[in-house]
Amino acid sequence: MLSPEEWTLNKSSQTPLHQQIYEYIQSKIMNGEWSIGTRIPAQRDLAKKFQVNRSTIVYALGELTADGLIESKVGKGTIVVNNTWSLLASTPPPDWNSYVKSGSYQPNIQIIQDINKAETNPKIIRLGTGELSPELLPAEKMQQMFQSRSRMFSLGYSEPKGSIHLRELLSEYLKAKGIIASPSSILIVSGGLQALQLISLGLLHRGSTIFLETPSYLNSVHVFQSAGMNLFGIPMDHEGLLTDSLGRFKRQHNGALLYTIPSFHNPTGMLMSSNRRIDLVNVCKKERLPIIEDDVYGDLWFDRSPPAPLKAIDNQGLVLYMGSMSKTVGPGLRIGWIVGPEPVIDRLSDIKMQTDYGSSSLSQFAVAEWLSSGFYDEHIKKIRAELKCRRDFTIDILNAHFKDLASWNIPEGGFYIWLCIHKQIPIRKLFAKALNEGILLNPGNVYVRNDQQHLRLSYCYASLGQLKKGLIRLSELIQELSK
Amino acid sequence: MLSPEEWTLNKSSQTPLHQQIYEYIQSKIMNGEWSIGTRIPAQRDLAKKFQVNRSTIVYALGELTADGLIESKVGKGTIVVNNTWSLLASTPPPDWNSYVKSGSYQPNIQIIQDINKAETNPKIIRLGTGELSPELLPAEKMQQMFQSRSRMFSLGYSEPKGSIHLRELLSEYLKAKGIIASPSSILIVSGGLQALQLISLGLLHRGSTIFLETPSYLNSVHVFQSAGMNLFGIPMDHEGLLTDSLGRFKRQHNGALLYTIPSFHNPTGMLMSSNRRIDLVNVCKKERLPIIEDDVYGDLWFDRSPPAPLKAIDNQGLVLYMGSMSKTVGPGLRIGWIVGPEPVIDRLSDIKMQTDYGSSSLSQFAVAEWLSSGFYDEHIKKIRAELKCRRDFTIDILNAHFKDLASWNIPEGGFYIWLCIHKQIPIRKLFAKALNEGILLNPGNVYVRNDQQHLRLSYCYASLGQLKKGLIRLSELIQELSK
Known part of the structure; x- marks a missing residue:
């Protein structure tokens, strides 16, 4: 909900930080972007997002509560309860949250939502992402094509x-x-x-x-x-x-x-x-x-x-x-x-x-x-060579660091290695621990229900340096959790 | 099903026309593109499509029937009943047609399908189409943008x-x-x-x-x-x-x-x-x-x-x-x-x-x-002026030719005039008659059920020459059907 891309605190401003946060959230509520019933992120998350002390957040939210705009509800967190219009009038606005819960489409499964979210952090090491690394995408060639044709x-x-x-x-x-x-x-x-x-x-x-x-x-x-x-x-x-x-x-x-x-x-x-x-x-x-x-x-x-x-x-x-x-x-x-x-x-x-x-x-x-134009054939040859080199690099790391921990296939094409960990480990915990250290995994239970033994590794996204660093740390995490 | 874009008869070839048609349809069936249960277009339509005598079609279909590939079924038309594999084996292939009838999505309403189909004919005069004429689309400017940026x-x-x-x-x-x-x-x-x-x-x-x-x-x-x-x-x-x-x-x-x-x-x-x-x-x-x-x-x-x-x-x-x-x-x-x-x-x-x-x-x-880049603002100004000029042109034609037949609004923007015909007329008949003369209409019943009195006219697609020719002929057709 709070995209860092959208707004950041001005730490050199005369306006106190809590006031800036107060005004930001207030404007979100007042213009209806955070409609009534919207849940405010947890204080801890807000503090992390804005990189301020939690007390600053507590202060800002206190002001909003005093204004009657938000309210803490037991078991529900802090919720938007009023806005400009509803403060002036007596009828409540439409309950968008009941709409959000309707609809035939199921929300994405939780772990996929978590993965999607983590992927917005450009610094994270993505060991399971199934798409070509930006450096392998032929953006320049495409631009050239548009310019020359x-x-x-x-x-x-x-x-x-x-x-x-x-x-x-x-x-x-x-x-x-x-x-x-x-x-x-x-x-x-x-x-x-x-x-x-x-x-x-x-x-x-x-x-x-x-x-x-x-x-x-x-x-x-x-x-x-x-x-x-x-x-x-x-x-x-x-x-x-x-x-x-x-x-x-x-x-x-x-x-x-x-x-x-x-x-x-x-x-x-x-x-x-x-x-x-x-x-x-x-x-x-x-x-x-x-x-x-x-x-x-x-x-x-x-x-x-x-x-x-x-x-x-x-x-x-x-x-x-x-x-x-x-x-x-x-x-x-x-x-x-x-x-x-x-x-x-x-x-x-x-x-x-x-x-x-x-x-x-x-x-x-x-x-x-x-x-x-023949660009496709030319490009795909290059990608095959690149991916093969990345596969070999990754297999070498696995041989060096995972021999006692897991087994794997050697793919003859594509992006993926299906890592089978010898011992059943709490995969969700592994996912969380790795994420905490800046390593994003694709656990097996995304692809087969209740799986506790597999990870989908991919060698197509992370850089070679990231692959090495991430995989070695992963081997240590698996070791710790296997004990 | 038979796109003229895809295949045409070679009239200067040594191979007789019926043989060419036979081979074309046979290959469609043999490679599974026309799966079992697919309905072959009517003889009349095939003759029109290939621009041959109906007898040529009858001959070609006769051969395919003799091969056991197609069959005429009373009330169902001519259907594909066999193909390579099914001629060799005893189990029938999957009945794709039952799949095509499944699915939660309803097919497009018939008149919309007819309109979509007619729109593939580049010669047709489109009096109701809700999109900018290709000559108003800024393709050149877009190309320039890609080349200069x-x-x-x-x-x-x-x-x-x-x-x-x-x-x-x-x-x-x-x-x-x-x-x-x-x-x-x-x-x-x-x-x-x-x-x-x-x-x-x-x-x-x-x-x-x-x-x-x-x-x-x-x-x-x-x-x-x-x-x-x-x-x-x-x-x-x-x-x-x-x-x-x-x-x-x-x-x-x-x-x-x-x-x-x-x-x-x-x-x-x-x-x-x-x-x-x-x-x-x-x-x-x-x-x-x-x-x-x-x-x-x-x-x-x-x-x-x-x-x-x-x-x-x-x-x-x-x-x-x-x-x-x-x-x-x-x-x-x-x-x-x-x-x-x-x-x-x-x-x-x-x-x-x-x-x-x-x-x-x-x-x-x-x-x-x-x-x-500001291209949008620049372009939209031009489009506004163009559309206004087209609106004026169209209203002039309506004043000259529709005064006794219909009434209409004068739009202050957008694409559409909602023409209300004074007498209720068989709109479906008007649609068909106009189409037969190369004029495509958007009848009111597309937008409100059972309507028999309205047409959506648009001045954004057809050229000024086409608008004039099409609307004058339309006024004559309405007159004929109002009698």
Whole structure:
């Protein structure tokens, strides 16, 4: 609620600090930004935020209480109870807080909220973040592209399925992966998460079940659960998702779809083998179980490209295929794509039009230029080499400091190492302790419920220096908590 | 389904036309793009699309039927019944069509789908389209901006509420309208429609009711209905929405929110008077009925700026205020904003993060540069003058050709004239007849159910030549149908 970016105390001012704080909060309340019922942050947090003594905060809040603007309520903290208008009149304002608690959408799970919050601190060492480090994002190249290109971009709406020029280029791009898709069976979306949201709103009944790997990225978001669907985890072995029981599970659990990340799985970094892919497609054909194939990491291989995507094996429109520029060129573009049977793409396109009228045409233009100019191929080669080097660096640190504490896989692409700690430890405590020291972790329980043994490590975000420092300290923290 | 953009017949080829069509459709079926259950377009439509005789189509479809790939079913048209894989195996593929019929989201209403489809024809005269003509969009200026600016943009995710730099600039921009909003009470969204979707997912219960003007833009989208809410129309007079019965309606209909477009209302072009604004805010305060103020047209005034927004009158966080760049700089940017009490903005921001991880940072960068460089002010002045000239031109045509047929308002800003035809006529027939002659209309029943008397005219899209030609022909069509 109090963004340091927005306002800071003027410590050289004549106005006392408590008065500055009083005036700041008062203005927030008076203009309705902190509406009635809003909870004021705890005194301790305020003191930390403004870097003042707690007594200064106590003084400022005391003034506000005397004004009748806020009130301490037992068990509820300090709440805004009045503002300009309500002090003058007798009817209370609308209770926004009851609205905030309404709505079909569930709030993000707590630990994700904590992670999102911690990520706003630029000094924190992020050992689990699943996005390319800012230094790996090709902002300069992108700027160069905008400066050199003479082709005009459009500021109007694009076609309902997205820019036809971009879809034609993607059709070519997908051909190289063995996927035959004409532009009309491709929908441009604002990233992979939106693809999932459109599927949940457009193709599924409440009460149906989505199968997914255990663990899975999908457990960290609420996109299907908020639409009234259930998630059901399928175990994996070293080749990927186990297919033996899929048919039985489908019948038992009203299975509607299977969601899988065959290449450089999030969070385990696993690569599904070629045989398992064929097996999975065959089982799903037999069981008439459609597949969502999430291939956002597919281009990030190190030594050899992954086996053909499921979509390339699929010859009957069983697979909805998802790709994205978020993990390769930059998440800020917010451009991804869904490929599938035309009636499905038509339906998803209609819903996309109803939710946001399409994706940014500026971003679509940029991605099209990126693909057609050869910049993409050039850039992705560089990223592969960088990531491989970072993986090797990280594995070396693990070998040196985690040998007795944990085991791990060596990923052949993507961002992630799934660290399995030998002893069960209180993961929440580890998370809090590390955070306190400026190290942000992605605990396993984000990806599989009640997990107490895993961490998702990523070598794509933190600098090499940070990786080293953070991982060594992490090994010590794990040691302490294992005792 | 058959985009002319995607494939055309090669009329100079040695391969007979029917064979080309046969091979094209066969490949669509074989690679799963036209999955089993997909309906093949009618013979007449195919003949028109490919510009061949119907007999050529009959021949090609006959071959596909003989192959066992398609089948004519009484009352269902021609359906894909087999493909490569299903011809080889005995189990049928998943029935995607049953999935397409599932999902909580309703399809777009038919006439909107028809309009969207007709809009893909670049030759059509669009008399009702609510977006700036491509020639009014500042694509060149935008390109210039990208080429001249040396400030770097980020390709990473922006902050959860959107780029802080952009929110600071918006805070300044809003101040000029009398709205006090700090960056933390502003959320960047991908356009106004997404703002409404976030509100429907985040703040409302199923079964609650949204009040709105009669007629209203909101009737043309499904965003609240798909989330299980009802819409209830409130009549307007020449000063705007009537407020007398709001309290009673709220109690009778489980009213949760009021949605209004006070400035240059869509579709009527009406401007709510200053007195009515004050009255509305007071009534809603009294009734504790929160307001969504849609102000996407607010900057598009001709002679004088509109009265202060409701949000500027509101001193207790009653109003959620929406703005956008779509109607002024370009819809392709997909950038809008919501301003409101912080707990509400925090909640909507959390849902936004869960649905698409934020808006394009490229678009956010562009809007920020546009605002900070003074380009926006310069551009909006030009657009105001252009629109005013187009309004005058259109009113002159109406005076010359519609005097005996209809009445209308003279808008003081925005895009729209609400044409009231004196006699009730079969509007659907008028729509179809006009479309047949290459003129696209936005009939009143898009904005108010069962309306048979109104058209939303807009002077922002078609060229002056098109406006003249289209409107004169429209007057003749209305005359014919009024007989």
